[in-house]
Amino acid sequence: MMYLVLAVCILSASVFSQSGSHSLWVFATFLTGDISVQFPEFSAVVMLDDIVIGHYNADDRSFVPSTVQESVNITEQITISTVCKGIHEGMKTKAYYLIDYLNHTRGLHVQQRLVGCELLQNEPGQMMTLEAFNGESGFERRYDIQGDQQTHWKWPVIKSRAQLEYDAWLYAHFYRPLCINQLRKYLKKEKKRVMARVKPRVRVIQRTCSKTGKIQMTCLATGFYPRHINLTLLQDGQPVNEERVMGGELLPNADGTYQMRKSVELSAEEQRERRTYTCTVNHLSLDNKLDISIEPGLDPVIIFPSVLLLLCVFGVLAGFLMWRKKYKQPEQVTYTPTSATDQTTEQSQL
Known part of the structure; x- marks a missing residue:
């Protein structure tokens, strides 16, 4: 249930709703305050389009694939684990700052982050990050196809100008190429599942x-x-x-x-x-x-539009048969067999 809000966000996001596009997403949640023992402080799920690829185990600081594979790609695990670890640390710092800034001292506090990239007709598309705290959006960053980066803050900026410039550079020249590269790998590996077609x-x-x-x-x-x-x-x-x-x-x-x-x-x-x-x-x-x-x-x-012509043909044929049945007189119908020695004549009322 903790990923339901994020799932709705991604499914309704217009930028990734086009046919022929594919996307790779990390859905991350950080909890603090009155946390139930049933939920970890930090959790993250990696998704290819709407297929769960795996999740991040914060206790072991490792990425766990959703399916049992014969050979585990160690490089892939280390890469995704490192990214999720960085998301965990960043969300933790921001969550404690927002609790103090918004004067939310009691109860359960939920911070959510959605970060991912897309391929549109096999070409690199946007990369996007969305963040929300206790159900309210407060941060958005988009890096579009033309290379332009847009950042919108609702919360106060807690980093220096130099740190923000470094983050922007890292986002454009490290995280986006890494995300696109990993997306291509998963598409190749999960091609059969991704390309499935089920009629409504x-x-x-x-x-x-x-x-x-x-x-x-x-x-x-x-x-x-x-x-x-x-x-x-x-x-x-x-x-x-x-x-x-x-x-x-x-x-x-x-x-x-x-x-x-x-x-x-x-x-x-x-x-x-x-x-x-x-x-x-x-x-x-x-x-x-x-x-x-x-x-x-x-x-x-x-x-079905494809059978409209057939319906017209059958309609004309049915009308002709009804007319023929109504006006044609009984006649002797001779059935011609394939063998010349086997002939049968049968009287039938048309």
Whole structure:
């Protein structure tokens, strides 16, 4: 649970929500004050996209991979352990300073740090650090693709100018290249898991409020992977006004897949207008977008654009067969076998 807030931050961060991008993150938490014996003072988890690679054991000051491997990469363990150790010491110093500055002398205090980098279409992208103390954001640093670095402080700066300049240089010329290099290694090692594709299960749910008579239509897409998805509600082919749409948050499932739902409420007057509403889903696992069209009070109709032509052909064929059955008179139908010596004539009513 301690990583839930950080996980939501990374999943909702717009910079890393693009399809075709991959990221490597360290989620770190430092606790001080009234700490339960169930939780360590410092903990950190390393994640490739949304796959847990391993965690940092603060007691042993070592990185522990999440899967048992035949051969352990000692250099990799030492590198990640050193980085996590530095994060631990930095967060500890800052936490005690903030407790004094904010006059938070009692209770449990939680400091969180999110630091990571990205590859966009296999090219180095941003590196970013976010920090929060007791649930409030206070520090942000971004190093973008062009090499520009932006730092925003909400808390007082506790370092000298020279120290800040050294930190900026270290961030750009040491931590970012190190992060990108490690990200490439993990992508190669975990390619099969990272490139997995699971199709979404989509359904439209209608609920009627007995008191107001309003209908709430909900489009639910669940069980998909990876997390990037485009779910849109349409009214007569046009996107529903965003102010009317409820939901839209990306949520994790227990099996490692994701879900998203969006809802819109229809008044009694809107129901009488007999408009058509469509739930449109685009996902990497789908060859074509998936449309589910529905009129309030009726069952949904699922339409794949790739089969529209086939539906038209079958519709014409079905119409022709119905006409033929209605107007054609009974006739003798001769079945011609493959063998000339084996012929059978059968009378059938068409």
